[in-house]
Amino acid sequence: MKILEIKNVHKIYNSSEVKVHAVNGVSLDFEKGEFAAIVGPSGSGKTTLLNMIGGLDTPSDGEIIVDQTNLAGLKSSALIDFRMRNIGFVFQSYNLIPVLTAKENVEFIMSLQKWNKKERDDRTFELLKAVGLEDRINSRPSKLSGGQQQRVAVARALASKPKFVLADEPTANLDSKSTETLLDIMEQLNKEEGITFIFSTHDARVVKKARRVITLEDGKVISDERKN
Amino acid sequence: MIWKTAWKNIWRNKVRSLVVIISITIGIFGGVFAVAVMNGAIEQRVDAALNEEISHIHINDPAFRDNYDMQLLIPDAEKVLSSVEETPGVNAACGRKVISGMANTATKSAGVQIVGIDPEKEKEVLRLNETTMPATGDFFETESRHKLAFIGQELAKELNIIRYRIDQEMLDNLAARGVPVKVLDRLAPFNGKRFKSEKAFKKEMKTVLSMKEQHEYGALIKEEAWSFRTRSKMTLTFLDKDQMQTGAVFRIAGIFDIKNSMFEMSQVLVQNKDLAELTGLAPDAYHQIIVRLDNPDASKEMAASLEKKLPGLEIMSWKEIQPDLAMMIDMISKLYAFFMVIILAALAFGIVNTMLMVVLERTKELGMLTAIGMNKKKVFQMIMLESVFLSLIGGVVGMIFSKIIIGLTSTNGINFSNYAEGLEAMGFTSHIYPVISSSFFITVTVLIIITGILSSIYPALKALKLDPAEALRTE
Numbered sequence: 001m002k003i004l005e006i007k008n009v010h011k012i013y014n015s016s017e018v019k020v021h022a023v024n025g026v027s028l029d030f031e032k033g034e035f036a037a038i039v040g041p042s043g044s045g046k047t048t049l050l051n052m053i054g055g056l057d058t059p060s061d062g063e064i065i066v067d068q069t070n071l072a073g074l075k076s077s078a079l080i081d082f083r084m085r086n087i088g089f090v091f092q093s094y095n096l097i098p099v100l101t102a103k104e105n106v107e108f109i110m111s112l113q114k115w116n117k118k119e120r121d122d123r124t125f126e127l128l129k130a131v132g133l134e135d136r137i138n139s140r141p142s143k144l145s146g147g148q149q150q151r152v153a154v155a156r157a158l159a160s161k162p163k164f165v166l167a168d169e170p171t172a173n174l175d176s177k178s179t180e181t182l183l184d185i186m187e188q189l190n191k192e193e194g195i196t197f198i199f200s201t202h203d204a205r206v207v208k209k210a211r212r213v214i215t216l217e218d219g220k221v222i223s224d225e226r227k228n
Numbered sequence: 229m230i231w232k233t234a235w236k237n238i239w240r241n242k243v244r245s246l247v248v249i250i251s252i253t254i255g256i257f258g259g260v261f262a263v264a265v266m267n268g269a270i271e272q273r274v275d276a277a278l279n280e281e282i283s284h285i286h287i288n289d290p291a292f293r294d295n296y297d298m299q300l301l302i303p304d305a306e307k308v309l310s311s312v313e314e315t316p317g318v319n320a321a322c323g324r325k326v327i328s329g330m331a332n333t334a335t336k337s338a339g340v341q342i343v344g345i346d347p348e349k350e351k352e353v354l355r356l357n358e359t360t361m362p363a364t365g366d367f368f369e370t371e372s373r374h375k376l377a378f379i380g381q382e383l384a385k386e387l388n389i390i391r392y393r394i395d396q397e398m399l400d401n402l403a404a405r406g407v408p409v410k411v412l413d414r415l416a417p418f419n420g421k422r423f424k425s426e427k428a429f430k431k432e433m434k435t436v437l438s439m440k441e442q443h444e445y446g447a448l449i450k451e452e453a454w455s456f457r458t459r460s461k462m463t464l465t466f467l468d469k470d471q472m473q474t475g476a477v478f479r480i481a482g483i484f485d486i487k488n489s490m491f492e493m494s495q496v497l498v499q500n501k502d503l504a505e506l507t508g509l510a511p512d513a514y515h516q517i518i519v520r521l522d523n524p525d526a527s528k529e530m531a532a533s534l535e536k537k538l539p540g541l542e543i544m545s546w547k548e549i550q551p552d553l554a555m556m557i558d559m560i561s562k563l564y565a566f567f568m569v570i571i572l573a574a575l576a577f578g579i580v581n582t583m584l585m586v587v588l589e590r591t592k593e594l595g596m597l598t599a600i601g602m603n604k605k606k607v608f609q610m611i612m613l614e615s616v617f618l619s620l621i622g623g624v625v626g627m628i629f630s631k632i633i634i635g636l637t638s639t640n641g642i643n644f645s646n647y648a649e650g651l652e653a654m655g656f657t658s659h660i661y662p663v664i665s666s667s668f669f670i671t672v673t674v675l676i677i678i679t680g681i682l683s684s685i686y687p688a689l690k691a692l693k694l695d696p697a698e699a700l701r702t703e
Contacts, residue, residue, distance in 0.1 A: 051697045054599070056599055056696045056697040056700070057697045076604075077603055077604065080598060080601055080602070080603045080604070081601065081603060083599065083600070083601045084600065084601020084602075084603075085601070088600075089596075089599055089600055091596065091700065095592065095593065095596040095700070097233065097593065097597075098240070099233065099236035099237055099239070099240055100232075100233060100236065104229070104232070104233075107229070108229060108233075108600075109600060109601060111229035111230075112229070112601060112602055112603075112606060156600070157600075160601070
C-alpha cells in the first residue's frame, strides 16, 4: 500500500544572482512500514526533499501525494492540520518545548487534537515506555541527555498516530551509544507496530540499519537500494 | 495545554518578565492610588456640599434665585414645610429667610448673604454646627441677650475679626510644639505685636523666615498666632420688607470652618427671630425650604415628585443647585478610566517590546510548533495569553498594593496642608482620605486584559508570518 508518492518533484531557489536547483526531478514511492534512509553529501537536497514531503516547503514543480492527498491542493491552515494528523517529525536538534516535561511534550499534539485526558495519559505513557523513558516522564528537557531528548521527540512524533515519521538527521548530535539505543527503538517500533520511518542522514550507523537507502546527489536520485 | 504552556513560557526569562511585571505594578499602583486620592477629594467635597452647604433639595419661589428679592416668599410656607416633612423619603426639612446685605466691622466690610434660621431645625438638615472652630463659640447654643451671627472663617479673616498676634504665650506654645530656637529667635522681635489681617501677618513672616522654615513651620506658627476675641461685634445692614435700610449689631456666636473659602466668605447665619424682627417679615415667612433626604441619590426623583405635589414652586435637587458638582461627579468616573487608559497605553509599549523579543528568541520553537501541527489560531492564542498573563500579574499586584496603601491612608488621610489655600479656594479640603470603589478595580482589570490582548497583536502577527522550514533552520 503506497502511503507516499513523489512525482517528478523540483525545487528551485531563485536568489538574486544564482538559480539553485536543490531538488531536480525526484520521483519516489514509499510503502507502509518502510524504514528508509535518504543519504547524500551536504547540499545534495536531502533536507529540502524532506521538508517538501512534510509539507513545510512547496515544490517548484511536481506532486507530493500522501495517502491519496495531493499536498499542493491544501491551503496553509489545512496543510498544518494535515501535518498534525498524518506526519510525525523528528528534528536534528530535538526541538522539545523546554518549559514542558517529557510527558507534556508528548501529549502536546494530542491536546491540540482535543483528545480526552485519559486517552492522552494512556498514549503518552505507552509511547514513553516504548522509548524507554517511563521513569522520566516528569523531567524537563534540560534534565535529559541528548539521546533521551531525541527519544522523547520520537515519542512526540508518534503521538498522533501519523502515517509516517520524517526524521531529519536524528542522530547528528548523538554519541554512538545513544544513537544505537535510538535506532533500536525506532527499528522496534517499525517492526512491531509497522510505523514508517523516513530519515535524511549521512550517519553510516543509520544507513546500516535502514532497509532502503536512497542516495541523492545534486538534487537527483542516483541510487535506490532495498535490502532484505 | 496552551494556557499551561503560555504560563510556563513567561517564566523562561524571569528577569525580563519581572521587569515588565514591576513596571506594570508601579504604573497600576500609581494610577489607582492617584485616582483614589482624586476620588477621595471629590467625595469629601460632595459630602461637605450636601451636609454642610446646600442639603439635598431646595424649594423656593421660581423667581427667587434670580436676584434674591426679599418679597418673593413661599406662599403658606409653614403648610408647604409640613407637607414636605410628611413626604416619605424626606429625613428633615426647615425654612429659611435669605436676604442680601453687608457685614461691617470698624475697618472692613463685605457683601454677604444673610440666612435666618431656626438653629434646632437647621441642625437636622445640615451639620454646619459640627464645623464650629474650637474656642470660637458655638452654634447659637449659649443664650445671649445680644443678636448673634454664625460666620465663616474666611469672612472673619476678611473683616479682621480673626487677628494674628505674637506674644510670649504663643512663643512658648511653639517651643513646646518643637519649633527650633533659631526660628523662635526670629519671631522674638515681634513679641507683643498684633496683626490686623492674615495678609499682613504672612507678609511679615515672609521677611523673617526662609522658604524652608515657612514651609516647615508656617502652618504651625499661623495656627498659634491665630487670635479671636469671643463675642466680637459686627454690623449687618440690609433692607427691610418696605425697602428701608435697616441693620443691627450682631455678636459672633461662633466661626465655622468647612474648607470652602467661597462659602465661608458669603454666608452669615442668624436666628430667624432676629431677622423677622429687623425686616418686619413674619417669623413663619420663608424664602427657602431646604430638605434632607434619606437617600441623596434619589434627589432628582424626589424633586420631580415634590414638584407635582407643590405646583408653582421651584424645586431643585442638589445636582441642579450645583451643576458644577454634578458634572464633576458624572465626568470624573469617565476621566478615571481615561487616566488609566493613558497609563496602560504607555505600559503597552513595554509589553509589545518584550513580546517581540519573545517571538524573536523563540523563532525556531515557533517554527517547530507550526511544523508539528499547531495552527495559527493556537500560536496567536499562546502569544496573546503570555502577554495577558504578564499584564495581569503586574496589574493584580499593583491593585493589591494600592488597595493596601489606600486602606492605610484612608484611616488617617493624607495632609496636603501646603496646598491648603489653593484647594480650599476650590472648595476642597487639604486633608484627603483616598477612597475607591470595588467596581473601579473591575474596570481596571478589564482594561489590563484589553491592554494585554492589544499588546500581543503585533508580536503575534510576527510569529504567524514565520515560515516553518526557514524558522527551523535558525540557530
